[in-house]
Amino acid sequence: ELNITEPRSHQGILRNMSLTQDDADFDVKNGIIDSETPPHTLLAALYKQSFAYYTFRVRLPSTLETIANSLAKDKDELLTVHGADVTSDIEQTVNEIRELRLNILQNGNLLAFTDNGSDTAVWNAFLEQLPQQQRTYFRACWLYAECYMYRKVSSIFLTSKYLASYDYFSKQKQTAAQLSLDAMLAVARGTRSSESNAATFQQLLKLNLWGNRCDLSITSGKQIKPTGDALDLVKELDDNLLVDNTNAIWQSLHSANGEGIVEIICDNAGYELYTDLILAEYIIDKGLAKKVRFNVKAIPWFISDVMSHDYHWTLQFLADQADPLLSELGKKLKRLTDEGKFELAPLEHFWTSPYEFYRMAEVNAPLYERLSQAQLVIFKGDLNYRKLLGDYSWNDTESFDTCLRGFKPSNLCTLRTIKADLVCGLPQGLSQQLFAKNKEWMLTGEYGLIQFASK
């Protein structure tokens, strides 16, 4: 378990890896380049000194092993629900997950999907237009290959007989929420009588940002327990907030006379979703918008991402707590949902596609149009940030506006703790200082960004 106040424990990871793993044959065979990602290039596992390489050599194989093991563990439960026939289904699924793991470790090909998902054709068209030599895990852009892996897992389940709608990450997400109860309570206590002003709103944005430290995919599923009073922490962490555009975000909402809609492009369930709900509650209570819409994932995604059943589960989980503060809050959030002030957005497979956001207008015009109606769109977390920047090694001082490459449906902001080796919009000289302190500062989740771009 990690404490939310401490940096993530994978410091030194890229360096340690070269000491502990004998990758020489693999690297030669697959043309791996022993460098960091060159400037102005798509990130890829092709570069040995990148987080993408570590992700495919170590992190994702470990995630797949976790999925296979937990499915085997859930067998009894699944037997009760589906009967004895499910046994062969489980065995086959576990085998296919393990095959996928081996395939990644051998730099296999990204092949067309053969399932009957509603996004299958879109995925296959996407793969089809990738140059042939880039259709492998280590040669493709990291974003494409990693999204492909999660979609591939979903495909394995989709083609099974009984497990097609089974959320294989559900237990982990629920455990994460349970482990966060103390932190949730502390936040509830600190926010029941908050004032309507810029400072409070900015504090809640920061609380929401740091809530993103708790995703499970970064640790291949290992639980992280947020502890301590997260509201106190917000101040302490101000030095780690490298860009703070919270004032501009406040202005963008404040100027709309409460008539606007806020779209949250969600990231993780558990504690992070809780902080999304707390921010949304404030937005509605203080009349900053008439509706907050939650955009969740249509398939199990990056272990801890929110799906619609997680949203409902979380409200009920809060409502069921013995502590009256949390149970009242849970009931209130349910009421806000019933009244339509909180709304789950229609499910969009775009969020679980490999597409960078600058291509949204072209590949999903109706979604772009919906976001254009919003007063503010809030993108949560590291993966959404990678999609905003197109998984590209921008110069770290390039402006956020430039890096969005024209993606500007509306006022938008990003709340992102830095967990991958790409960033933009930093003041001159800052990244050099951070590199001098720790060569892997971008992988620790210690630092955060709140960046804003106006319409």
Ligand SMILES: O=P(O)(O)OC[C@@]1(O)O[C@H](CO)[C@@H](O)[C@@H]1O
């Ligand atoms: O989007 P999130 O939950 O903040 O982070 C997801 C994440 O763990 O997965 C990505 C790649 O595996 C990393 O970039 C990132 O650290």
